[in-house]
Each structure stands twice: as structure tokens, then as C-alpha cells.
Amino acid sequence: MSSHPSTTEEIKTVGDLPVEKIDKTDYRIYAAISYFVILIVIGLPLWWKTTEVYRVPLPYTRIAALNESDFVLVTNVTIASLDIDRGKQLASDLDNFFKTSKLFKVHFVVTQVQKQILASAQSIQALELSSVSRRQAGDILLLEVPGLPRFTPSQVLVGRRRIVYFATDTSSVKLTEVLQQWLFQEETLQRMISSMVSPTKSELDLAGRRRMPTASAYDVMVTIVNPDPEKVQLNWDLQEAIENFLSPFLRNLAPLADYNVKSQWLYFVPLQVQPKLVPEQPGIRKHFALSEELLPHIITPLEKKLASHVSQNPCLNFVVYVPPCSESPLYIYRQEGVILRGGVNAFLSPRWGGIIIHNPPQDICDNTTVVEPKPVEADWSKIMGTFLAQLRLLVGVPELDDIPRVSMLPLAASGMRQWELDSLYRVRIMEQLTSAMLTLQSLSQLLGEISNIVIDDEVGDSIQEAVSAVERGIELLHQGNLLAAFEASKQAFLSAEAAFTDPSLLALLYFPDDQKYAVYIPLFLPVMIPVLMSLKNIYLWAASKVRHKGKEKVD
């Protein structure tokens, strides 16, 4: 080696090259790594984070858990009997019947009632007003009245407050029937819930179909239609009639929802259908017939003048139609040849309202000395009585099926029995809680399916609010506190609806994915390909480093 100094020098210079080459390759690899780190490790997550759709964390598990929680209406029933043993027997019998109930959990309490209280009462009305009758909302008192046949032929009499009076010989089966069918109306509730949960499988019953959907406020609009003011003159004080007849009833319902009463007069709005003329026959006067199937066609042209441009509340419409003499009397026919039952010339359109046809009196029409326009007086008690009956159905107080030997006290002026109000509370609580639960669940399902929906803080808050209100409502129902549960359910319903219908949800919904890619691809594709390709070089370099180290170790 020493004899060839020149060659060693040569080797050195040659040997220099790989050293330098290695260093420079290292730098290049470092550069490639830094590209990778900046673009992929930092850049990609940063891009992802900054373009993310804003969404407040939501209580998904609690929403899912709502499905499992069962709505149970806890109700306290007090059985007041003269003989405490009989009371206990009744309680255990009734308890057995109600064990199978899915919705109701009934607590029976037995008390003994002093004979003198009953004896001193002259009538059921007196008992109604006595101190016994005060009950908390939702509770029921079954009161044994030994001398009930004195007052009524029925065995069981349901009062205007929360008391059921029964004669001593009443069986527990009969009492169960009264509780189930009249006071609790469990089947209606069941049908309502199942039709909300699975609308395709089950249908509402008649009462449910008529009832207005739940809302925090309703408008009640009374419209008087005078199609021909040249022939008929109506000088009616509508406002006073509303104040006298409808307002007391609606004041009763105030805890359930707000009712705004409005009224208007419409002129020159004719029936769009042609009533059939029934000519004079022996025993039948000449009149006009309107078939029941045609009634929906009357509503449609009216609708144009009934809408409100400011109110968002559902509206209950009540229309009085006064036909001119030339088209009266006008009667609604249920079917060929059968005039509507009860002689009430009115009909109810479910979830919409009612229409009454008020025929001008025959003597005024026939009297040619009365010049046109002929003045027609209003029969307010008939018109408003019909409207009240229709309003009860629309608000959700159903017509109850008869039970033999069971009756109820007639309605007071207020138009509502307390236990009817309670059952209305139950319906509304169930409806609102179920609706809130379903709304929340479909919202959380939507959020899972569509990633573009924004949930801002406000919507997030109302969702939280709705979830806790549903939970609170269920809890309050377990405690048997009907009024507080109603407030909670109302809160839940309103918050859930507000969250679901908030316009901010849709802010980004119509920003389609393909447009996003159209914007990103021109940038991402040409940049990412070389960076990703350089990964191979980095790998090879790293592998060679490891091998090199291994070799050194072996050496």
C-alpha cells in the first residue's frame, strides 16, 4: 500500500464522494420528511378541524335512553266507604284489575267516611260543594253513598269534580269500568301513543282524530257568513255573545293553552255547492238539502278568508252561515232522506272547526210586508251551544260511551268537569312527551345520517333543555304530580320543536359534497402525489440506515 501513494490518494478522493453523497441524501430525506410532517401530519388535521361542521356535543345516550323509560301515570284513588273492610275488599279487587294496565299505576287508599256527612247532604250537589270534594288534580275519590237511589236511578254517578259516587251494592267490575272508560280513557291514550310512534301501523280513534294537535296557543275564530246582505240583515252583537258563551269555557282551559278569540263578518261568500231543492210534499215543507258528503267543499272557499298573516297558532274555526230566504230552510242530510240527527243543523270538521247553518225564521221569510233586507235575529244559545259542544270535541274532551246504570252530573255553566280536565291533562302530557321524545330521536338520527347539519349553541341548549324536561316530566308523573308534569311536558315539547325547526340547522345542508371535491382536488391531488411518493424513498432510506447500524454492530 505504501508503495502506491498515488492510488491511496485516489481512493481518498473517491472515498470522499460517498461521505458527501450520504450527507446530501440525508438532507434530501429530511426535506421529504418535513414536507410530509407539514402537509400530512399538521396540514391535514388542521384542514379537517377548520372545515368541520360546528356541532355542540349532544346527550345522544340520554336521548336514546328516553325510549326505554316508560311513561307511567301514577294516580291516587281514595275509596271512602262506610265499612272499612268493604273498602279494603274493593281496593284489592280494583288493584287486581289495574295491575295489567300499562300506562296507569293506581294507588288505592281506603278511608272510612263519617255517616253524618252523607246523611246531612240533601242532594248530590250539596256533596259536590262540601269539603270532601277538594282533590288534587288527577286524584279521584270513590265515595260510597248508601242512599244514592234517593237521588238517581243509576248505580254509579260521576260528579263534576273528581268524585265518583257509588251505591253500596256496586260491584268492583262496574267501578273498574267507570274508571277505565270514562275517567282514565286508557285506550285512547294507548292508541294515541302507538299512532305517534308507528303512524303506519296504528290509527287514532275518533276522539284522537277530532282533537286539535298540541300547541302552546290556539286561535278561535268565529265567522258569520252572510252571502247576500241585500236580502238578509243581521244586526247581531257577536262580540257580546262570544264574551257570554265562549269565554267562560276557554278561561277554564287557560292552564292547558292560551286561546285567542277573534271574530269577523264575511259578505258575499256563497256556498260553492248547489243545495238540492226538496219540493213541497204532504207533511214536508219545501226546503233545501245539503248532503253530508258535500260539506268539505263548503270549507275550501271559506279558507281563503280565514287565514291569518301574523298568527302561527293552529286555528279553530266556527262559522255561522245564514242562507237568504230564497235558499232556506237549508238542512244538512246525513244520507239520502235522513236529516242530521238531533235537529242540529251543524257539522264538525275534525281538527278544523264547525259550521252551523242558521236558517232565517220561516215567518219572516213568508211575510211579504217585511221589506228586504229582512232582519234576522240570532238564536245565540243554540248557535253558541253547538259551538261549545264542537269546541269540547276539538279541544279533546271526547263523547263517552254509555255504561249501563252509570251516569254523570250535567255540565255546569263553565262547560268542563274537573275530571275531564284531568284526562285532558293526561292526553296532552302523553302527547307532548311522546312528541318531544320522537322529535329528539329523529333529530339525533338525522345528525348521524347527515353530517352537514350545524348545531349551534342555541339549538344545543334547547336540545339539552328538551331532554331534561322529558326526564323531569317522567319523574313528575311517577310522583303523581299532574300539573307540574304538564308544565315539564309543555317545556319539552316546545324546546324540542324549536330545536328541530331552527333555521340554522339548514345553513350548510345544501352544500353538496361534489362541489367540495371540485374545489379541493385541483389543490390536493397535485400536492399530495409527490409527498406520498416520497414516502417510499423515506422508507428505503430508513431501512438502509437500520441495516447500516446492524452491520456496524456485527462488526
Added chain:
Amino acid sequence: MVCFILVPFWILNVGQCLVQKDRFDEELLLKPLPSGHVYAYFQFTTVWDAPSGPQMFQHCHLFPRALGEVAGRHNVQELHVTLTEGLWRYEYWGFPVSDAAPGAELWTWFRNDTKDVDNIWKKLTGALSGLLCASLNFIGTPNSLSPEYSFRPTGVVKNSNLNSSFVRYATLPREIVCTENLTPWKKLLPCDSKKGFASLLNAGHIHNTNYHSLGLHIRPVCKDAKCTEVSIELRQTVSLVYDMMILGFQNQDWSLRKLFGLGLSGPCPLATSSFIYVDVTSNETGTPYQLQPEPTEVITSIRGGYESKFKVYNIQKMSFTHMLNIVATYSTPKVYAVNVPPVLYASRYIVGYGQERGGIVTKIHNNHWKHLDIIYLENIPWFLPIYLHTLRVVAGGKEITPILKKYVPGKERSRPYSLEVLLRIPARSVTEIYIEFDYVFLKWQEYPPDANHGFYIGSAIISAYLPVGKNYMGLPQAGPTIYSSFNASREGFLLQLRTESLIITLPTPDFSMPYNVICLACTVVALAFGPLHNITTKRLCMKDGNSCNGLLIRLKSMLFKGRKPQAQAH
């Protein structure tokens, strides 16, 4: 302190003692204009002694409930909406009964106890937009003014201490008025369009006019002479100007049937009064015309020193065996006299060139022999910043100093420029008001559809108190009906003129630009990034031919790998 500043003088006939506390009057005024056009003005007035309080508009009889609900919900004290197509030509036509700016115009006084006026204003315009099928919902704070002097309440006010923060004024000059506005407007009438004068309003014969304007005016008025209680007055108006020559008739004769397509079948049975007035003043000076049938009455009205004559048809007293058709026939061909313009009129135009700076010039003509005090209200949208220091008022070569200036500078996207100038314009002069503005760039989403069409600037409003009643047809403040304007001489007559609305072209971008920019920028970045990446991570070096195994060679070798052993086997 509560005081009423207005006292009514009209109580035409005390209506029958009814439960319903409202009355409805329908009127039609027909007037041949000096230019040969025919002016038809319908007015339907409902006055209602509404109960005050929150339940005010809940129980309606003749008053339209839909409108009452809107007014009641939004705490409205006074509401004036007009929807107009065309321009009223003051110079040739004189003054209309009720003035309106082209497009949609809305002004409202809210009650003094209203909180958050801006918000309620927005809601009100939304509700009215639904009610009248007009784009009034585009009115909001960014295009609304609160003028201090130009818009005072026209009705009763409980407190004479007025605060202009409760008034809002806005126009939509681009609004096109058509049948979809007329139909809901007619629905607000008690007789709808089934009976009475409203049956004459047929879309086909309204929209072929030179000028048509629908109006809705709500205001509180005094219930009686003592004015201790307040009633609500709703005035629904239609102004139409027909040009008989372009309608295809060979002469100047006109009739109800020619104007409206059909005759009148009778009054609205709900109306307390139904009158048709035909202005025959021009018969005295110009070419006379005869009316068929004969009127029930002739009224001579002297107002502000000027006499006018009206032939009156009391429709309720006429018997209707067939449709009523009022026909006006000229015995000789009409001769047009030299136009005598009214006391005050104005015109407006844009000056400047290019798309940087411009100016607005308003010329106000005063033909009166005495100076006139006027209030000039300029309503400029926020995207045209005006410069107050460039405001120049020149009359006959001499600069005039305004008596008072009230300027509210605009704010981008939140407030328009509002300028009110109180001026004393000299007698028999033309006053020129000039102000400069800048054109600005908008954000690309702020351009309306068809941005190249241009942007509208609403009319300027000139308010004046005329000392003479020449050409003046406006209603007196206390009276709602045309009837009440007969012989109603006052010290002065409040007149408001609307000028032309203007159209300007703002610099308009190419709207596909953002996407193009994105694509171009991305491509440039990608193009720059590729070589940079290559330079920094790769090195160009020579490779010897043997070790050169590119993709092609490797593929080849893979293909021929299988064959070689076979060949050897043979």
C-alpha cells in the same frame, strides 16, 4: 298631558243606530286631464269605532280582519302602503288626490310605547308582504329612514311631542305591480269585488293604463267633534290614468265601459254612501263634453281661491234596471290648449360619467308668484355614499343657503343615507339641488338577480304647504272622503311630490369568477409545489446503462422471463 291636535269637521250623516260601529263609503272621481288623459280615482273608506286596548283588532265587521291583525300585532298607529306602476307627471297632469312613489312605498308610525321598533318594522313588512303579495319583505333597517320633518302623522295623535324614532319610511322602486297585488287588495274590501265600485276594478283594464297605483292608508281619526275618542280609518285607493288614444279608441270620448270594461251594476249594499264625481271644470275653458245620463247633483267647490265644478251621481238613489254607464262625449274634436304647469313640480336625473363618481340633480320648479318653503327628502341607499359637502342649491344662478339641514350618514349594510333640507325657493324660479356620490363595489352575494339591469334609487320627496288650491285635489286632513274635500278651503294645502326614481349601474363582476380564481390559484400552487418538492427531495444523477432498469425494461423482462427457460428446453 293628553291633547288631540286635530278636530274633525265631517260627519256626513249619522248612520243608523246599529250594533256595528263602523261605516263604509265608496267613491269614484273621474277627471279628464289637460293632456287628454283620463284620471280615475277610487276611494273606499272604512271608519270603525274600534275599542281601544289590546283587543282592538280582534272583532272585525267591515274592517278587514287580515289587515287589522297585522296592524294590531305590530303596534301600528299609522300605516301607508302604496304599490305603483308608472310615474305621475305633475307637469302635465296636475296634482293627484293621493301621491305615490313608483314601485312600492311604505311608511308607518308606531305607537309611542313600542319597544324595539326595528325588529317590529321587519316583522310588519314580512306580514304585509304576505298580505299583499308584494316583495315588501325586502324592507328592513338597511333601507329604511326615520325622517324628522317629511312624514308627520296624518291622523290624531295623543301627544303632540312627536319622536321621529317611531316612524319608518322605505321604498322599493324596482317593485313591479300587477294582478297578484290587486287581487289581495280587493279581498280587503267588505263587498270584495262582487258588488259596488270594486266590481269595476278588473285586472285587464287596470294594467293597461299609463299609471296605476294601489294604496292602503290606516290612521286614527276623531270619533266626534269633541274628539275624546278615537276611531280607526282605513282608506283604500286606486289611481288610474288612461290614455284614450292608445287604448284604441279613435276619439277622446270616454265612458265607464270604455275605461273599466263594463258598467256599474249597483252600489255595495254595505256602503253608507256611494258617489261618482265627474270633474267638469275644464268644460268652462277647454273643449266641452256632455255627460250621459244626467247627474243627480252638481257641486261647485271653491277651494283656495280656485273654483271647480263636479257632476255628482248618487248611486244609492239611482234605480238600476240595467248596468250604469256614464258616457262623456265631445261634440267637437278636442283641442289641446297650451299646458299650464302646476305651482310646483320637480324632475331628477343622474350626472357624471364612468363608474367612479356621479351626482344627482333635482330641479324644482316654482311657478308661484311668491317664494315657497319646501322640505326636500333624499333617500339614498347605503351603496351610494353621498358627500354632504358637495350639496349645492342654486336658483337662477344664485346659491341658496338651506334654512335647515338634517343629515343622517349611511352605514354600509345597515343604514341608508338620509338627507332632509329645508329650503325657501324664490318665486318663479327653477331651483337645482346637486349632490355627489361614489359608486362602490358590493360583495358578490349582494348583487340582485340580473345585476346588469342596474340599481334603483328611490324617489326624493318634496313637501310643501301650498298657499293656493290650484290643481290641488288632495283630501283635507280631517276628512276621509272626496266629498269632504269640496269647499274645504284652508290656509294652506299640504302637498307631497315624488320625483322619478333613478337607475344606476354599479360595477358588476363576472359571477363565475370565484370558482375560476379557486381553480387557477390551486393550479398555480400545485405547479409551483411540484418542482420545489423535486428540487429539495430529489437529485439528478447519472446512472450507468446496465443498472438502468426502468418500468418499461422491467415489464419486458417480466414478460420474457417465462419464455427463456422454454427456449432452452427445446
